[in-house]
Amino acid sequence: MIDEERLARILDLPKVELHLHHEGAAPPAFIRGLAQEKSVDLTGVFDEHGAYAYRDFVHFLSVYEAATQVLQTPQDYYRLTKAVLEESAANGVIYSETFLSPDFCGGSDVGAWREYLHAIREAADEAEKTDGIVLRGIITCIRHFGPEKAKASALCAAETAGDWIVGFGIAGDENKGKPRDFSYAFDMAREAGLRLTAHAGEFGGARSVYDAVTDLGVERIGHGVRAIEDLRVVDMLAEKGIVLEVCPGSNVTLGVFPSFAAHPIERLRERGVTVTVSTDDPPFFHTTMKREYEHLARTFGWDEETLTEIARNSANAAFCDDTTRAAILKRLETT
Structure with a gap:
């Protein structure tokens, strides 16, 4: 058992998050408000309590994409970014x-994407000044949209790569398909x-983790938790220094594991894998970074030292430049 005073200190720790879907972090009230403004019918997106409603992972993807219908302009993404960063801070x-997916921001047209990116960055700069939170972007292609659309997303990424767009993913x-596609x-x-x-390694098994590492040459894996099903893959991750962006609350809510106690994050860590902690799509999965920390503290006994180590892992694995990383690490040590 962890006492409440210690839990309060844990919840107040500064945190670093590496796995957050921009649209998936939109508060439901924000999306409902935009839908009302734009007269967009979002029937089936919310339950009777106003929360996002879905049956399983595939349906979740459909609901996610339906909710993005209201995000139609760069100004909408400016407002979204402000709302997301306020919650994170x-x-x-x-x-x-x-x-960030250019598929949702201008249809993967480079010119349109630049306008959306400008709006997102403007909001991020303002949040950094007011709330002290630093944001960087990773462009993702959408696997079930296919390889050709992925090329268009990659072109948007390549054309805007720099100090703010720092990574690419899927x-x-x-x-749907294989990593090599x-x-x-x-x-x-x-x-x-x-x-x-x-x-x-979320809804794909351990082999999907192996294929992503060997076929795509990535240095981080989003989720990756089902690597635990094959210890040879776990050991490969440890040996290569591949970092896992673990989202325990998401995994439990979507039924990848039946409970926090059954989640393999501690076993992966004990086996030498570098793990980090994130929320994925927090309002969809009824979580926050504080809630993730609380579950980890209560379930595995993770204390301030352990969770500061996790945050340090995240900062070291971040795709930002070294100057930004050094500033974040300093805040982790001095707060």
Whole structure:
């Protein structure tokens, strides 16, 4: 058991989040408000309590994409970014990397994407000044949209790579296609100097993690938790220093594991894998970074030292430049 005073100190720790989907972090009230403004019918997106409603992972993807219908202009993404960062900062997040898909921001047209990116960055700069939270972007292609659309997303990534767009990845339905189908897009991003991550080992098994590492050459894996089903893959992750962006609350809510106690994050860590903690799509999964920390403290006995180590892992694995990383690490040590 952890006493409440210690839990309060744990919840107040500064946090670093590496796995956050921008649209998926939209508060339901924000999306409902935009829908009302724009007269967009979102029947079926929310339950009777106003929360996002879905049956399973595939239906979740459909609901996610339906909710994005109201995000139609760069100004909408400016407002979204402000809302997302306000919530993150309230949970003690000092640095975050958000997944952005040009498919939802101008239809993967480079010119339109630049306008959306400008609006997102403007909101992020304002939040950094007011709330002290630093944001960077990782462009993701959508796996179930197919390899050709992934190339268009990679072109948007390559054309805007720099100090703010720092990475490229892939999200979506892991059961559609193989990682190697997206090699061209990842090669394009790599050549542009972007660092690479990929969703795997959530609804795909341990082999999906192995394939993402070997076929796409990523240095981080989104989720990756089902690597635990094959200890050879776990050991490969440890040996190669591949970092896992673990989202325990998401995994439990979606039924990947039946409970926090059954979640393998502690076993992966004990086996030498570098793990980090994130929320994924927090309002969809009824979580926050504080809630993740509370579950980890109560379930595994993780204390301030352990969770500060996790935050340090995250900062060291972040795709930002070294100057930004040093500033974040300093805040972790001095707060």
